[in-house]
Amino acid sequence: MTEAAQTSPPSEELASVVIRFAGDSGDGVQLTGSQFTTTSALAGNDIATLPDYPAEIRAPAGTLFGVSGYQLQFGSVAVRTPGDQPDALVAFNPAALKTNLARLRRGGLIVVNTDAFNKRNLTKAGYDSNPLEDDSLVGYQLVKVGMTELTRLALADSPLGKKDKDRAKNFFALGLVYFLYSRDLQHTISWISTKFEGKQDVIDANVKALKTGYNYALTTQIFVSTFRISEARITPGRYRNLTGNMATALGFVSAARTAGIDLFLGSYPITPASDILHALSSMRSQGVRTLQAEDEIAAVCAAIGASYAGHLGICSTSGPGLALKGEAIGLALMVELPMVVINVQRGGPSTGLPTKTEQSDLFIAMYGRNGESPLPIVAASSPADCFEAAYEAARISVKWRTPVIFMSDGYLGNGSEPWKIPDSASLPPIDPAFLGADAADGFQPYSRDPETLARPWVKPGTPGLEHRIGGLEKEHLTGNVSYDPANHQRMCELRRDKVNRVRMDMGPLHVSGERTGDVLVIGWGSTRGAIATAVEAAQAEGKRVTHSHQRYIHPLHPDLDDLIRGFDKVLVPEINLGQLVKVLRAEYLVDARGFNKITGQPLNVGEIRKAIDDLLYGDA
């Protein structure tokens, strides 16, 4: 390879890069992106990804609405978001170019498959003339490669059919990009060999396409320069790249096993939560039982039934499913059994934008049940953080015998980042503390732990503790049905106070920056990376700005009140029309301001920086 090295274009060191792959759903865009991600992780970079699927499974080829995207940021510095603007766009067809060009950094790199820019595809994408041939891409670095034809030539000797050969072109493209960013091919070659085991022709073709793409870039010098991104300074340890949905599944399995009970998932397929059902269905060896229920209501009811019988019952869903589960969640709250509802939020209302991300279910999580029905709400803030947040949701649910809503969203669920693999022995303890037959003397099903106010968890099958529970109001201590007015007041207050006592276990409040200053930025959920990056930039400019991200949406952290009092202004960026901000205003009587965007996309760092500056220097 010394000869090749001598002919290589100049190589430039970059701190971080944002790249976006885009093409038809059938172009293998998600696969290409995830291969690039893992290869970069193995190269030691910090990473964040954003898969961006169309709603249609296989939309008609070449159409604008069929474009699938995969964006990732990787760097030698801390990477917290998939990036505001791509530095490079790999467009497999005209529609992909058209729908993604506006996102690209001015002057950015565009790699296109010229073979897809035929009259038919241009027309489908709404181009009057070929953008590769007119001046519409002036100001960008355009790299034109006939990927389809080159892949066919490379595979001329392959026994595969033409259609199968053409499917290998995404590996050709990946090879090009690997060369551009000085990546190693080995991981992808091993992956192809495992993935297509037993189909040697397919393995050979894909590996050939990958290498041909790499070598094509090397020998033709289509790129003016190549780039190197050094290893990031990352906490030592063993890592694995993980999507938020997989992290969520692992978090709940870990909680159940730590508690010494089996995990039960009731679930109805729904975008973007289904991957949790898939992940847990493949974990039978961990004692996980999954019920793909007939509907969302059965899923939650079966989870409650499983918890009743002594498993950790959970259910996974998204907004429309959460709406359907409301009555059953209220029952779980009334019978005071552990149960976690995972809500992977998506664009709403109604069916909304199933494949896009949003934070607009905070209100339904808080208030979406009849009666006085408070419950703890725990929010994850990054794909890998889903592990800890899920574990925490389960821990609270078991300790306080209460349903808990775990909030994730489409961006967290599908996005991925490196996860530092924990030592299972270091996980916080969870004790189901089932009551045994020895507690029969004087047993009262609605007696309460004086510290937590939690009631006992009694498994059917325990002799001498037979009792009845249900959705009718319970008499304090006995749990018998009661219509007594004073008892109802007392029970409503007890259920409220119990949930508020979750505060005693919350650990330190997240605060990044000084505890007093001009602007406090309060966030929750998947906006953490963007807010943290924006606030750090403001701090670097000497601005007195602090970030506090909320793991606990209900009850709020006990120290948040004091923190708020230390700032002149409070900014609450959210991917909704202002939900947490209203809760904070009500709770703390603070003139908190929202920064709200609801486009189905994650918030950008740039727009949060601007919102901070507007609040600092504006008339507001």
Next chain:
Amino acid sequence: MNAPIQLGRKDLMSDQEVRWCPGCGDYAILKSVQGALAGLGVAKENMVVISGIGCAARFPYYMDTYGFHSIHGRAPAFATGAKMANPDLSVWVIGGDGDMMSIGGNHLIHLLRRNVDLTVLLFNNRIYGLTKGQFSPTTGKGVKTKSSPMGSIDEAFNPLSLALGAGATFVGRSVDVWGKHLEAMVSAAHAHKGTSFIEILQNCIIFNKDVHDGTVGRATKAEHSVDVVHGQPVIFGANSDKGIRLNGFTPEVVNVADVDASELLVHDETAGGLGQLLAGFDLPDLPMVTGILRRVERPTYEVAMDAQVAEAQAGGVPSLDDLFAQGDTWTVE
């Protein structure tokens, strides 16, 4: 092994005052179910009674077992989760025709399809009682109720046909006041491995009084109903003089004396299609069928699930640390 469990009916009576209307058929059902359950040899701490919402759904409060009064229509789903979590439990699902045929219809058919090993007792009084007298999914067409003052225009469900259509492996019918018959049916349901479904014709004395009297009433039952027994000819009448003969696909009533014994329909709980045929029997041409219409063996859901867990764990249970380290990992020094 411990000594066999001996319970009396009183052992299963809770300390809660029974609050159904005086004369309600539910009292008789409670008595029979308590009697049957006491004789099963099951410890009462292993019995779980799960209900939805409605008059019938108050049932768990009156049983000194584990009990769960859940939400409207969803009892089959709660019961599925509980049985999957602990297959050793003896699980009983109780509900009325509004609860299980209307709001919970979907859960019921999927429970029967999955064949979870538990028993469903449907108290069918063909009316909404707790909400005070609206027509239900089993109310006859044309019946005038508070919500159908000009007569219901809804076609009624036949619960047994529905259950059979959903693939139920045990389907039977009894009557609230037929103590011995009901007890025997409940015991047989318990013995069956799989979901057992029993429709209990129940009298709502306030809103639908004597609705079943035309078929299974004291004066009518001999001529208007037939109790089927596996392997026996389907014979009824005060003098056991009537039988059923199949004329092609059409059943018809014949005088036993007029036909050769080989022409009489003989009940077979396992015969495909016969259950549906019997479930469809109705006046005026045919007697209403009681007893066990269908009973077949099929693997149960919770056992199949546990078998998957056992298979996955055959080589040992992987530690959490093994689970965490699956897939591509890398180490940062």
